[in-house]
Amino acid sequence: MDPFADTLQRLREAFVSGRTRPAEFRASQLKGLSRFLRENKQLLQEALAQDLHKSAFEAEVSEISISQNEINLALRNLRAWMKDEKVSKNLATQLDSAFIRKEPFGLVLILSPWNYPLNLSLGPLVGALAAGNCVVLKPSEISKSTEKVLAEVLPRYVDQSCFAVVLGGPQETGRLLEHKFDYIFFTGNPQVGKIVMTAAAKHLTPVTLELGGKNPCYVDDNCDPQTVANRVAFFRCFNAGQTCVAPDYVLCSPEMQARLVPALQSAITRFYGDDPQSSPDLGRIISEKHFQRLRGLLSCGRVVIGGQSDESDLYIAPTVLVDVQETDPVMQEEIFGPILPIVNVRSLGQAIDFINRREKPLALYAFSNSSQVVKRILAQTSSGGFCGNDGFMHLTLASLPFGGVGSSGMGSYHGKFSFDTFSHHRACLLRPPGLEKIYAIRYPPHTPRNLRV
Ligand code: NAD
Numbered sequence: 293m294d295p296f297a298d299t300l301q302r303l304r305e306a307f308v309s310g311r312t313r314p315a316e317f318r319a320s321q322l323k324g325l326s327r328f329l330r331e332n333k334q335l336l337q338e339a340l341a342q343d344l345h346k347s348a349f350e351a352e353v354s355e356i357s358i359s360q361n362e363i364n365l366a367l368r369n370l371r372a373w374m375k376d377e378k379v380s381k382n383l384a385t386q387l388d389s390a391f392i393r394k395e396p397f398g399l400v401l402i403l404s405p406w407n408y409p410l411n412l413s414l415g416p417l418v419g420a421l422a423a424g425n426c427v428v429l430k431p432s433e434i435s436k437s438t439e440k441v442l443a444e445v446l447p448r449y450v451d452q453s454c455f456a457v458v459l460g461g462p463q464e465t466g467r468l469l470e471h472k473f474d475y476i477f478f479t480g481n482p483q484v485g486k487i488v489m490t491a492a493a494k495h496l497t498p499v500t501l502e503l504g505g506k507n508p509c510y511v512d513d514n515c516d517p518q519t520v521a522n523r524v525a526f527f528r529c530f531n532a533g534q535t536c537v538a539p540d541y542v543l544c545s546p547e548m549q550a551r552l553v554p555a556l557q558s559a560i561t562r563f564y565g566d567d568p569q570s571s572p573d574l575g576r577i578i579s580e581k582h583f584q585r586l587r588g589l590l591s592c593g594r595v596v597i598g599g600q601s602d603e604s605d606l607y608i609a610p611t612v613l614v615d616v617q618e619t620d621p622v623m624q625e626e627i628f629g630p631i632l633p634i635v636n637v638r639s640l641g642q643a644i645d646f647i648n649r650r651e652k653p654l655a656l657y658a659f660s661n662s663s664q665v666v667k668r669i670l671a672q673t674s675s676g677g678f679c680g681n682d683g684f685m686h687l688t689l690a691s692l693p694f695g696g697v698g699s700s701g702m703g704s705y706h707g708k709f710s711f712d713t714f715s716h717h718r719a720c721l722l723r724p725p726g727l728e729k730i731y732a733i734r735y736p737p738h739t740p741r742n743l744r745v
Contacts, residue, residue: 294467295464295467296428296458296467296468296471297471299428299456299458300399300428300471302453302456303399303426303427303428303453303454303455303456304398304399304426306426306451306453306454307396307398307399307425307426307454311451311453311454312396312421312424312425312426312454313396313424315370315371315374317424317451318370318374318421318422318423318424319367319370320451321421321450321451321454321455322363322366322367322370322418322421322422323367324449324450324451325359325363325414325417325418325421325449325450326360326363326364326367327449328445328446328448328449328450329356329359329360329363329414332441332445333356335441335445336351336355336356336410336438336441337351337352337356338437339437339438339440339441340355340409340410340437340438342436342437343406343409343435343436343437343438343578344406344407344435344531344532344534344575344576344578345532345574345575345576346531346575347572347573347575349573350530350531350573350575354408354411354530354531355408355409355410355411356410358411358415358688359410359411359414359415359418361690362414362415362418362419362690362706362707362710363414363418365690365707366418366419366422366710366711369708369711370422373394373422373708373711373712374394376391376392376393376394376720377391377392377394378390378391379391379392385721385723387723387724387727388721388722388723388724389720389721389722390720390721390722391720392717392718392719392720393717393718393720394423394711394712394715394716394717394718395424395715395716395718396423396424396425396714396715396716397423397425397474397475397498397714397715397716398425398426398474398475399425399426399427399428399473399474399475400420400425400426400427400428400473400474400475400476400477400714401427401428401430401468401469401473401475401476401477402416402417402420402427402428402429402430402477403430403465403476403477403478403479403480403488404416404429404430404431404432404479404480405432405479405480405481406432406434406435406438406578407435407531407534407535407536407578407628408531408535409431409432409435409438409439409442410438410442412479412502413429413431413442415705415706415710416477416479416500416705416710416714417429418710419705419709419710419711419713419714420475420477420710420714421450421455422710422711422714423710423711423713423714423715424715425474425475425714426454426455427454427455427456428455428456428457428458428468428473429442429446429455429456429457429458430457430458430459430460430465430468431443431457431459433459433460433461434578434579435578439459442457443457443459462484466487466491469487469488469491469492470491472495472497473492473495473497474497475497475498475499475500475714476488476492476497476498476499476500477499477500477502477703477705477713477714478499478500478501478502479502479503479536480502480503480504481503481504481626482503482504482505482699482700485501485503485701488501489501499702499703500695500701500702500703500704500705500713501696501701501702501703502536502694502695502696502701502703502705503536503654503696503699503700503701504536504626504628504654504700505540505626505651505652505653505654505696505699505700506540506541506623506625506626506627506650506651506653507537507538507539507540507653507654507655507656507657507675508539508540508541508543508643508646508647508650508653508656508657509524509539509540509541509542509543509656509657509658509659510542510543510544510640510643510647510656510657510658510659510660510669511524511542511543511544511548511552511659511660512544512548512640512658512659512660512661512662512665513544513545513547513548514660514661514662514665515659515660515661516661517548517551517552517555518555518558518559520552520555520659521552521555521556521558521559522555522559523659523681523682523683524539524542524556524632524657524659524683525556525559525560525563525610525632526559526563526683527539527682527683527684528610528630528632528683529560529563529564529574529610529630530683531575532574532575532576532577532608532629532630533608533627533628533629533630533631534575534577534578534582534628534629535684536654537654537655537677537683537684537687538627538628538683538684539632539655539657539683540626540627540653541616541622541623541627541632541633541634541635542632542633542634542635543634543635543636543637543643543646543647544634544636544637545636545637545638546636549614549634549636552634553596553597553612553614553634556597556612556632557597557612560597560598560610564610568598568609568610569600569602569605569607569609574610574630576605576606576607577606577607577608577629578606579606580603580606582628582629583601583603583606583608586601586608586627586628586629586631587601587603587608588621589621589622589627589629589631590608590611590613590631592613592616592620592621592622592623592633593613593614593615593616593617593620593622593633594613594614594615595611595612595613596612596613596614597610597611597612598610598611598612598630599611608629608630608631609630610630610632611630611631611632612631612632612633612634613631613632613633613634614633614634616633616634616635618635618646620633623635640665640668640669643669644668644669644672644673647669647673648672648673651698651699651700652674652675652676652696652697652698652699652700653675653676653696653700654675654676654677654696654700654701655675655676655677655678655679655684655686656669656673656675656677656678656679657678657679657680657682657683658670658678658680658681659680659681660680660681663680666680666681674697674698675697675700676694676695676696676697676700676701676704677692677694687706689706690706690707690708691707692706693705693706693709694706694709
């Protein structure tokens with residue numbers, strides 16, 4: 293028995309009926325999402341706290357408000373985004389109407405991860421619904437409490453003939469992916485991204501892949517160590533380090549390292565107290581499996597800050613590692629925890645070489661008082677996004693596309709980019725039926741006279 297067939301059939305029929313296309317319908321779905329957030333705020337905060345020990349502050353800024361802002365922006369701009377886009381014409385099409393129509397793909401599958409289980413489900417969903425698609429959302433099975441709210445409460449706020457939440461882990465998702473979708477939007481790790489893309493290829497289904505990797509953070513000698521330490525520690529420890537755009541490792545000179553380590557210690561103590569485990573502001577590791585993986589990484593290099601862990605609480609202390617080698621496991625995989633290795637480089641050029649030897653990251657950070665240094669790193673490297681002198685603030689701007697490049701992903705979203713991602717850009721030319729005498733010049737037999745045209 294195929295557990296998904298009936299649901300998918302129902303959604304396909306709804307799409308074919310055309311009911312998701314009018315702006316009024318799309319707006320009503322977006323308003324439903326907005327009501328879902330407003331009316332279930334406490335439930336969502338509790339679920340996020342259960343899944344990740346997420347503080348109310350983190351839940352608000354990185355899950356609830358950010359999703360609400362996406363909805364508000366889409367509602368304000370929906371009709372403008374939907375409008376046909378007139379394009380320039382050539383001599384042969386002067387009398388025609390030429391435009392790009394943004395039309396929905398049809399049935400869209402959204403696969404979301406556990407680290408921002410609300411935001412990374414609703415963010416793509418806003419774009420898909422605004423663009424007039426029917427949607428199947430498959431939230432992560434790992435963030436169980438949020439998955440439950442998304443499955444049991446969210447569908448009450450949207451038209452269920454056009455939207456469904458399906459549940460399952462890798463095995464069920466594998467079966468789901470055997471079906472033909474018109475678009476797949478996946479957020480998760482690069483290995484699973486390959487599985488999703490392979491399944492999509494069987495149906496020639498287009499994909500957006502929002503993946504991860506190791507995000508370098510260059511710290512120049514010319515900067516204030518305490519300012520850098522505050523920002524790096526904050527963004528490294530946000531959501532207990534389980535953020536796809538978190539600074540993954542620091543590249544700096546041994547001299548800067550000597551100034552940065554005490555500054556990081558001071559920042560961590562100010563943020564989380566002498567006993568970070570008792571801080572309400574520090575998250576927990578999502579699962580036993582990830583906890584064990586992270587605990588293994590604590591033996592790389594030398595611990596200079598933190599290093600404690602508590603299995604019963606899935607707690608890993610904010611940790612800084614030095615004397616780390618490029619070949620150490622902590623430098624081979626995305627860390628996805630509150631652990632920050634520092635790798636020494638002798639020069640800016642060496643840092644740039646180090647970055648360029650590796651896969652293209654989702655985000656890249658450069659700290660320096662010299663704008664020349666920041667601009668040189670920007671010019672001589674590649675990454676999904678870039679932020680000079682701070683952590684992942686670039687993703688708070690809906691006017692910037694959010695996405696990876698190379699192994700950190702393909703495609704992008706946020707704001708209007710989401711609407712465009714979930715819309716087919718159809719090339720349209722409408723020609724008046726008459727004027728045949730003018731157009732007859734194209735037809736054979738071709739003579740030297742009409743070749744001159
Ligand atoms: P994941 O790839 O394990 O899971 C993502 C989704 O894929 C989940 O819904 C899961 O059920 C499903 N899935 C897992 N294994 C599968 C399989 N074998 N076959 C089919 N489906 C499968 O990712 P995760 O652990 O939930 O999230 C962490 C990863 O996601 C990190 O690599 C992180 O960098 C990345 N990430 C990227 C972004 C981004 O926007 N680029 C955002 C958040 C997380």
